[in-house]
């Protein structure tokens with residue numbers, strides 16, 4: 114049974130999508146069968162993995178609302194072991210249409226259960242909101258990774274997110290764990306970056322990943338080439354950081370590969 118991990122933070126621009134596509138690709142490179150689900154109407158993971166969202170007409174949302182078959186919309190990527198459930202802009206209307214459905218928070222869990230056995234890891238890229246699709250993602254997940262940008266106001270909104278997670282643990286998914294807080298866009302030369310690292314580690318000592326993602330231009334360039342960084346700049350700092358994160362997560366979950 115695949116481990117399902119949501120990448121969530123209602124703040125935009127903190128590195129959710131960069132983490133979703135590059136963590137998923139790194140797990141795949143380490144030979145874990147991995148599925149990445151794009152659950153954001155902006156469809157950045159979809160385009161970052163080389164697919165034009167305009168050419169996509171079925172997403173996880175149609176599976177949740179119209180009972181389309183998820184098997185039929187899974188597409189493979191250039192990376193061995195990495196599959197994608199793409200997104201498209203119509204996901205925007207999803208929340209409104211879902212309001213009247215029964216068990217509307219549990220739709221994504223039902224859909225994912227159809228393919229869960231085929232994968233070691235399923236990574237969900239969430240949108241910058243705490244709306245119904247994100248709540249579905251958190252309800253469907255075993256754990257959540259919270260990217261935090263090493264910038265001003267890094268911790269802003271974190272309380273609200275942790276509170277939402279608590280509510281979901283109480284009402285919808287008591288097994289939901291926090292996989293970790295991930296520090297992103299770290300710049301070793303900036304005092305501010307170092308202050309954020311210290312502050313987050315002080316407040317959330319046991320929750321923060323050891324791996325820190327540096328600010329790295331290849332990470333921001335690779336999506337425009339439709340590639341994760343492990344394919345675009347395999348030995349660069351960004352790729353190495355996400356491979357380290359993949360290893361840290363595999364080890365933490367007792368899934369490390371013995372060489």
Ligand code: ADP
Nearest residue numbers: 125126127128129130131298327328329332333
């Ligand atoms: P989110 O999905 O949370 O909105 P993104 O992953 O799209 O955030 O990142 C926001 C912007 O920052 C994007 O342009 C992305 O390419 C860039 N970015 C993210 N992480 C890094 C990084 N470690 N180094 C450099 N640029 C990054």
Ligand code: MG
Nearest residue numbers: 129130153157
């Ligand atoms: Mg995003």
